[in-house]
Amino acid sequence: MGQNLKTGRQLRPVDLAREHGLSTQAVRNYEEAGILPAAGRTAHGYRTYTPLHAAALRAFLALVPGHGHPTATSIMRGVNEGAVDEAFHLIDVSHAQLLDDRRTLQAVESSLRDLGPTTASEPGARAEPGAGAEPIEASGPGSTFIGPLAEKLGIRPATLRKWERAGLVRPRRDPLTGYRVYDEADVRDARLAHQLRRGGYLLEQIAPLIAQVRAAGGLEPLEAALRDWRGRLSTRGRAMLTGAAELEAYLRERG
Template sequence: MGQNLQSTARLRPIDLAREHGLSTQAIRNYEDVGILPDAERTQHGYRAYDARHARALRAFLALLPGHGHQTAASIMRAVNAGTTDEALRIVDESHAQLLEDRRTLQAVENALRDLGSGEPGPGASSRPDASATHTDTFIGPLAAKLRIRPATLRTWERAGLVRPRRDPQTGYRLYGEADVRDAQLTHQLRRGGYLLEQIAPLIDQVRSAGGLEPLEAALGDWRGRLTERGRAMLAGAAALDACLRAARTAAVRPA
């Protein structure tokens, strides 16, 4: 079907839509937001597409699984505006985010190994009855270490993900070693795309020593999603390259 569209001089919205199982309204919407180049209009006001639009649509749909809708749309807007360098910059940023996510996953896996080799065991607590010890930290320094706001730690506390005790004299929150561990795991899993309600049972399992398997399963799922995203980026790159090559060829072709 794609070959037929490439060789057709004028295409209707339905022609583009059928190739990908889309609605004609979706095609019009894609044009309206700049994902497709502006279409010419017939004398009766109908949109007339051509091979450029077919290639742009294929490129966008190929970019979508690896980069997400917002990034894929931004890439295609830059392509359609003729700013190839900007399109490639956006692609580079998306790949850099994938690399950062892989590093985050590795950090979580390292934390998991640390939990198994040296963290507090079942039922262990960092909440002695005395006031602050040298192993405790306050909310400000912990937030700074994780590069988050103190309000985020308070939100995690309300969700039961961290459970700092209070200094009996000042009322300040005191985070012991286990609390810091829980905060670090929560932070890393949040960066991996997990919701607070998904993280809560993992933290509970770690605390109760019911087994680290739930966390290991989550990490396996996360790694699988990163792998699929990386492969999808490769497919998207091929479609984008075809789109850019065709545009460059058309630009140098004699009138």
């Protein structure tokens, strides 16, 4: 069957393009990028394709939603260059990333469950920071300073300062030293912001969510966002299955 596709009826660029609503230039670009096997040429130099090229295009377009355009391109290029194991490795990496994203979502949900009603009674904006280095430990139950908190989250202190400017965290200031002091609610907000950032949310998207959680004292404002996030992960997982099926079909046709 693969041999039949390789030597089967000739197709024009427009034939491949019409099947997927593409331009003929897009088809030519895909060939030049290695997504499609090299096209044949007529005596006059015009490109000719076969059903094998059509199968390659279907596989690529099916891979894109689950793996993204760059990775799908690299997968197809690997297959067409005979580096099938490298292509499979790229697929494995995408699946590992999806699993990591699912774990991140679970971590966010766990962080939200830890949020208590104390977040609704946090004080408002505080004074700007003083100059100089900040200490390593803070007094008070659950309180900490910027260095230890940044280390705990695996981020830079500058990132916490950026989050503070965006309203994601609101540490108080020590009246004597001016150092930032993060209480338990601030730590929870920082952890929530960190997990949402890992989930792909922008600062301007996170700030109103945290503000709503503070005001409501509960998780309800984030439920819609979490459902959307979970839905996007499920859609990506199904897209990976579709892409795998089309790629397997293409591999069979290549023989």
